[in-house]
Amino acid sequence: MRRALTVAAVCVLLFVFWLQMLLALPKLSATTDEVAHMPAGYTYWATRDYRMNPEHPPLVKLIAAIPLLAINPKLDLSWPEWTSAQEYNFGYGFLYTNDADRLLFWSRVPMTLLATLGGLIVFLWSRDMFGRDAGLFALALYAFCPNLLGHGMLVTTDVPLAVFMTLALYLSWKDSSSIWIGLATGAAMASKFSGAILPLILIGLSAWRVAAADDRRRQAISETRSLLIAAVSALLLIEASYLFTTMPWTYVENMRSVNANHNPNHQFYLFGRFTLTGFWYYFPFAFAVKATIPLLLSMVLACIQFITKRFINRRGELIILIAVASYGGAVMLGADELGVRYLLPIFPLLFIWGSRIVVELRTRTAGIALLVLLAGWQASTSVRAFPNFIPYFNEIAGGAKGGIHYLDDSNVDWGQSMKQAAEYVRNHGLQNVELLPFSPFDSPRYYGISRPPRQDLETYRMLISEPPQPGTYIVSAHHLIRIMYIRPEWNPRNAVDRIGESLWVFRF
Numbered sequence: 170m171r172r173a174l175t176v177a178a179v180c181v182l183l184f185v186f187w188l189q190m191l192l193a194l195p196k197l198s199a200t201t202d203e204v205a206h207m208p209a210g211y212t213y214w215a216t217r218d219y220r221m222n223p224e225h226p227p228l229v230k231l232i233a234a235i236p237l238l239a240i241n242p243k244l245d246l247s248w249p250e251w252t253s254a255q256e257y258n259f260g261y262g263f264l265y266t267n268d269a270d271r272l273l274f275w276s277r278v279p280m281t282l283l284a285t286l287g288g289l290i291v292f293l294w295s296r297d298m299f300g301r302d303a304g305l306f307a308l309a310l311y312a313f314c315p316n317l318l319g320h321g322m323l324v325t326t327d328v329p330l331a332v333f334m335t336l337a338l339y340l341s342w343k344d345s346s347s348i349w350i351g352l353a354t355g356a357a358m359a360s361k362f363s364g365a366i367l368p369l370i371l372i373g374l375s376a377w378r379v380a381a382a383d384d385r386r387r388q389a390i391s392e393t394r395s396l397l398i399a400a401v402s403a404l405l406l407i408e409a410s411y412l413f414t415t416m417p418w419t420y421v422e423n424m425r426s427v428n429a430n431h432n433p434n435h436q437f438y439l440f441g442r443f444t445l446t447g448f449w450y451y452f453p454f455a456f457a458v459k460a461t462i463p464l465l466l467s468m469v470l471a472c473i474q475f476i477t478k479r480f481i482n483r484r485g486e487l488i489i490l491i492a493v494a495s496y497g498g499a500v501m502l503g504a505d506e507l508g509v510r511y512l513l514p515i516f517p518l519l520f521i522w523g524s525r526i527v528v529e530l531r532t533r534t535a536g537i538a539l540l541v542l543l544a545g546w547q548a549s550t551s552v553r554a555f556p557n558f559i560p561y562f563n564e565i566a567g568g569a570k571g572g573i574h575y576l577d578d579s580n581v582d583w584g585q586s587m588k589q590a591a592e593y594v595r596n597h598g599l600q601n602v603e604l605l606p607f608s609p610f611d612s613p614r615y616y617g618i619s620r621p622p623r624q625d626l627e628t629y630r631m632l633i634s635e636p637p638q639p640g641t642y643i644v645s646a647h648h649l650i651r652i653m654y655i656r657p658e659w660n661p662r663n664a665v666d667r668i669g670e671s672l673w674v675f676r677f
Contacts, residue, residue: 175301179308183288186312190281190322193556194274198587199264200323200559200579201257204610207276207324208260210234215244217414220254224426225326228359228410232283233324236275242267261610269615270588276324284321287332288312291517294339295524298482302531307524309544310464311517313551319558320510326361331514333357334367338492338518341371342485347395351402358403359410362424363511366499368403370492372396377487428505437506438577438650451506452497458566458575459509461550463543464516465563467523474526481525489522508579557670559583560646569670573646573653573661581646584611586669590643591616593668599641605629607645607671632659642675649673 199207209221210230214237219227243266245251250259264272288311296304311317321328337353354371357364375392382388407420436443439451448454457465480486493515504511530536554561554569560581562572572581584607591613594602604613604620605628613620623631629648633655644652644659653659659675666674 171301175305178305179289179292182292182305182308182312183285186288186318187281187285189318189551189555190284191278193318193558194277194281194322195270196556196588197322197585198611198616199269199273200325200583200585201608201610202583203273203324204260204264205256206230206260206326207233207237207272208263209256210276210324211237211242211244211263213412214238216246217412219411219415219419220251221256221259223423224362224428226359226362226364226407226410226420226423228356229280229326229329229361230324231410231412232279232329233276235279237272240271240275242272257610261612265612265615269612273324277322280324280328281322283332284317284328287317287321287328287335287517290332290335290339291520294335294342294485295521297343298485298521299525299528303524303527306527306540306544307520310461310467310520310523310547313547314461314464314516314520315551315554315558315561316459316509316513317516318551318554319561320513325510327510327513330357330361330364331517333360334364334492334496334514335517335521337367337371338488341374342488347398348402350395351399352406354399355403355406355410358420359407362427363496363499363504363514365424366496368400370495371399373491373495374488431505431507435505439506440575441654443651447506449501452501452504452509452512455506455509455576455580456512458562458572459580460516460563461547462563462565463547463550464519464523466543467526468519470526471523474529478529481528486522486525489518493518493522509576510579557586559585560670570661570667573650577647577650581650582607582671584608586671587611587613587618588616589669590672591618593666593674594618594643601640603628603632603640603642605632605642605644605648607647632656637675637677639677642677643668644673644675646671646673 205222206225207230211234212221213219213227213231214234222230244263248259248262250262288308291311292304292308295307317328333353333356337350337357340350340353354367357367375396379385379388379392404417408417411419436445437447439448439454496515497512500511527540530540557569559579560569560572562569562575566572566575587606600619602618602620604618605625606613609625633652637658649659649661653661661673663675664673665676668674
């Protein structure tokens with residue numbers, strides 16, 4: 170009976186996680202990166218040509234584009250944007266000359282399933298280390314995590330990397346076949362180039378096992394053989410993600426294009442400050458305001474318990490802690506400061522490690538009440554954020570409304586609220602709205618928003634150079650963060666409404 174109830178609880182939590190994403194899909198327009206990723210994936214299948222979006226490996230884009238093979242959307246390779254590999258301009262044209270909403274929905278569905286697989290892995294690893302109750306607690310935190318929900322439904326690379334990296338580490342801890350470890354590692358590397366740190370982590374873990382062995386020579390031979398088998402398996406999967414049309418070193422060559430399309434003059438923003446050079450503490454700060462309070466509290470309790478009780482499962486916990494430190498350090502050193510989404514691969518690992526608190530708390534009534542409180546708090550956070558998970562901020566930061574005082578870019582807006590903006594404009598009978606969207610690829614006209622015939626840059630200059638003319642203005646939080654420090658009229662307190670928690674409405 171207990172086993173049946175556990176299976177039922179796991180299935181319910183996984184289904185609820187998936188359902189939240191599925192119900193949110195029709196409400197959200199394309200995010201900026203999806204404009205490049207989804208069309209690129211379809212061109213890979215249709216042409217075996219990988220010129221589009223080389224700064225990201227192809228696996229996720231291929232998976233997302235599988236449903237499009239049945240839809241068979243229009244693909245015009247005579248466009249100059251195809252010849253010159255202008256991925257965003259080409260993707261914009263491909264998306265919005267077809268049924269954009271249909272393509273977005275069906276390409277996002279595989280992403281939701283992949284993200285749901287991550288929840289199952291979290292449960293299994295936490296259960297195997299700390300027991301059934303800990304597994305359910307870790308899964309509950311995963312299933313109602315706004316950050317994973319917000320990005321797990323998108324045709325982007327961060328959550329797939331999180332899933333495959335967690336799977337590879339779990340299989341390594343379980344001493345599974347080197348072939349399966351290699352395939353999971355290859356999937357992580359073929360999802361996002363930052364997954365290339367995973368082989369280094371696995372090599373380090375092998376070296377640790379050799380150092381701890383009684384017969385180091387024999388262990389070294391065994392570990393070397395296992396690593397070679399895993400390496401061959403990973404290489405085969407990476408080559409398969411390129412449909413065996415390129416040479417193996419293409420992957421390494423494409424790594425050079427990472428961040429190549431980022432604006433070198435972009436000013437990074439953190440807590441009211443702008444800089445071109447960034448902040449060394451950006452990602453720890455972003456995690457502190459974007460992670461849910463239940464996750465933060467479980468981390469604090471787990472650290473206290475670790476200091477007083479030490480390891481519960483030494484090898485498994487060390488694998489997790491080493492992976493979190495290694496990946497988090499790599500992100501802090503090498504990633505542009507554009508969003509907490511770069512840290513998403515450590516979220517499942519933190520859910521697993523944090524569930525160690527269940528081992529002790531479940532033995533006391535007050536402890537059980539605390540666990541129920543944390544899980545319930547996490548669930549209510551997700552429900553309140555639906556469907557606007559991307560601009561979520563925790564209560565410490567003042568929620569989504571307060572987010573603009575702390576972070577910028579994909580933390581506050583990524584172009585996903587354009588459909589909601591169009592509905593807002595229709596419901597309020599607005600005409601010729603002054604709109605400043607997140608990026609020029611948000612396509613407000615596709616959704617029927619009537620606006621003056623000017624470019625976004627012209628609108629931006631107009632808003633900061635002269636007092637506002639009478640009318641309604643809808644401004645992306647990304648831009649409001651900048652103009653609110655230039656002219657007092659754009660103080661967030663003067664806004665009359667918010668759309669999707671990411672677009673601010675002003676009326677003068």
